Amino acid sequence: MAASIAMALLPMLPQIVDSTIKVAQIVRDLHGTPEEAKAQLDQITKDLQGIVAQVVATELPK
Amino acid sequence: MRQKTSWVPLVILLVGLVTACTTLPFGRTPEQSFVVTGASLEALGTQFLAVTKQVTEGCNLNAIPSNICTRYRLFGEHFKASYPVVIGMWEAAYKAGNDTARQRAEETAVSLSKDLAAFMVEILNQVAPEVK
Secondary structure, eight states: OHHHHHHHHTTHHHHHHHHHHHHHHHHHTTTOOHHHHHHHHHHHHHHHHHHHHHHHHOOOOO | OOOOOOOHHHHHHHHHHHHHHHHSOOOOOHHHHHHHHHHHHHHHHHHHHHHHHHHHHHHHTTOSOHHHHHHHHHHHHHHHHHHHHHHHHHHHHHHHTOHHHHHHHHHHHHHHHHHHHHHHHHHHHHHOGGGO
16 A cells, blocks of 8 residues: 555656756756846746746645 | 665755755856746746645545645645745846845745655655655
8 A cells, every 4th residue: 555655656756856957957057148047037937927827726635 | 576765865855956056156147046046946836736736646545644634735825825925026036136035035945845845755754654
């Protein structure tokens, strides 16, 4: 039983790994011009709006 | 024989990396600091969505103890209320070029990240102690 629950929880790991890798890559690639940083910031701002909408709408345990 | 997986430390490491990315000094320009904080906020939101999905499924199947489900629901409500505020703080700080406000958003995000990581570890300890 516990093993099956653990297996059910495993799918969250790839998403956590992906998001962590993304942050690590951004930190590694921080050598761009201010214009490139601004383009990144504009993209992040857009992405954050989508994530906020998902967070607000996400279902919590009853 | 199947090798036992030690993935709780991995989870701690991964969440810790995100928080570390927001706090380690790298001699960044102001724009780069906003990029790192913004990317970390993205990662935090994505992690919350992933964990909440699995915890909610586990609670609905009665696979996670009800006291943890109740506490996670309360944390989730707090997170859902706090996260948009933190994002708003970050955006306002970015538009104003206010590094102090950016740091304040960052500190709140780190606090939420630590709470989320603590829940993940507790849930994993509860539901799969022999898998550690």
